[in-house]
Each structure stands twice: as structure tokens, then as C-alpha cells.
Amino acid sequence: MPLDRPVINSDIPHSARIWNYWLGGKDCYEIDRRVGEEIRGVNPQIVDVARAQRAFLRRTVAHLTEEAGLRQFLDIGAGLPTVDNTHEVAQRIARDARVVYVDHDPTVLAQATALLTSTPEGATAFIDADLRDPDTILERAARTLDLTRPVALVLLGITAHVPDESAYDVVTRLLDALPSGSHLILGDSTEVYRPKAMRVMVEQWNEASDNPRVNRSPEQLARFFDGLELLEPGLVSVAQWRTGRGSEEPWEVDCFGGVARKP
Numbered sequence: 001m002p003l004d005r006p007v008i009n010s011d012i013p014h015s016a017r018i019w020n021y022w023l024g025g026k027d028c029y030e031i032d033r034r035v036g037e038e039i040r041g042v043n044p045q046i047v048d049v050a051r052a053q054r055a056f057l058r059r060t061v062a063h064l065t066e067e068a069g070l071r072q073f074l075d076i077g078a079g080l081p082t083v084d085n086t087h088e089v090a091q092r093i094a095r096d097a098r099v100v101y102v103d104h105d106p107t108v109l110a111q112a113t114a115l116l117t118s119t120p121e122g123a124t125a126f127i128d129a130d131l132r133d134p135d136t137i138l139e140r141a142a143r144t145l146d147l148t149r150p151v152a153l154v155l156l157g158i159t160a161h162v163p164d165e166s167a168y169d170v171v172t173r174l175l176d177a178l179p180s181g182s183h184l185i186l187g188d189s190t191e192v193y194r195p196k197a198m199r200v201m202v203e204q205w206n207e208a209s210d211n212p213r214v215n216r217s218p219e220q221l222a223r224f225f226d227g228l229e230l231l232e233p234g235l236v237s238v239a240q241w242r243t244g245r246g247s248e249e250p251w252e253v254d255c256f257g258g259v260a261r262k263p
Helices: 015-022 030-042 046-066 086-093 106-110 134-141 166-176 195-208 218-225
Strands: 072-076 098-103 123-128 152-156 183-189 255-261
Touching: 015 030, 030 046, 030 195, 046 086, 046 152, 046 183, 046 255, 072 086, 072 134, 086 098, 098 134, 123 134, 134 166, 152 166, 166 183, 166 218, 183 218, 218 255
Parallel strands: 072 098, 072 152, 098 123, 152 183
Antiparallel strands: 183 255
16 A cells, blocks of 8 residues: 655754765755754764664674574664665565564655565565554554564664653563564664763754654663663674774764664
């Protein structure tokens, strides 16, 4: 069934479009570029954060597909289509991989068809839903994924948009519905290396956007992994997750992430 085409307000900045701008994409409006440059002005590292998070997605999805043998992914807060989306990474390794994307940003919905390509052996689907509504996500995801078999739950840059304690309950609800052998990929913004710049970034973001966010400490992010088995090297800056020191990419970026297995 085709998705309804949403109404997009080009006068209000949106997180997906700003993030796309930092990644070098063109799917944004003047308001997104302006806010993106304002934030970049006080926090030049934010572009490194965006690109390091995307590289983290590539490495983690590839690892779970190739090494852990997972064939199902539930990517919530997918963002705008760009290079190496989850299904592209997974299906290059396993053509039968099945991926469900979830987002409720109107710009993402308008371009969702770009995320619905798939190998003949695999499948992709898109759900218009909010992270805060895990029951709807799970019910609709079950139309494409077999939730009795292991699933990789992907939450990158999305829990920050649930700024209160309910974020932990939402992630727990999603994980509780998945079987043993499922994995959690999670990463989000911190204030470890450049705390002042990251704090100002959030303040500017929240003043300009209708989708507020919060930075969390590594200790707060670690709570999302309670009861799970963290893979090496644990919860680290996403640029440091299974990369070599020879990389030319910045090593210390204020986005921490990890991958963990549900026992």
C-alpha cells in the first residue's frame, strides 16, 4: 500500500533535514541550512558526529549480519535516505535480510519509497509511527518481520528526542517483545569531549525546532543496555567502535554507542 504523501512545512526546521544537511545531502530547505549552520558555528564538531554515527551504523549492521547471522532489522528513526541505508548494508552481505524502517518526520515519509527497495530474496517496509508508541511499531513490524526470531533493534540519534525517563521504558518495551539472540544498536549525543559546545547545540536546536532533544551522559546511555550483554569494546564514542587508530576520521566525537545481545 503506498504511503500517503504528508504536508511538509518548509518554514520549520526538522531534525532529519538538518542531519541530512550535515551529511552533505540536498534534501533540506533554507531554514534547515540556516539552523544547521548556526549550530555548526558554535559546535563545528557536529558534522563529524553525524558522519561518525553513519559509519557506526555501517559497521554494526555489517557485523550483526555477517558475524552474528542476523537477518532482521528494525530501524527506528531511520532519517532521510542516504548512502548505505540499513537494508543496503545488510543485503549486500545477506540477500534475504528483512528490514523495517520507522519514522514520523514528514520529510522522511515523503521520500520513504527510496527506503523500500529490496533484493528479491529479502524485504523492506516502512512504518509511519513515533518511538513513543512501541505497541504500534511492534504490531506493524510483525507484518514483515518474524518476531519469534532474533531481530536487531537500531536506535541511532533517536532516544535523544525522548528527553525524559520514559525513554528507558520505551526501549525496554521494544526489547521485551524480541526473543533471545536479538541485539540492540544504540547511539546518541553526549557532552564528554566538548560539553559547552554540545550544550549550546541542544539549546539552539530546542529554540528553533518543534522536536526537542537532550544530551545524555555515557552513564545514562548505559542504562539502555541494562540486562543485555555488551559486545566489545562496550559503550564508546561511535568513532571508536571497532575501528583502527589509522583512520583519518576524528576519534573523539560526542556520540556514544554500543551493540548488545539479549540473552
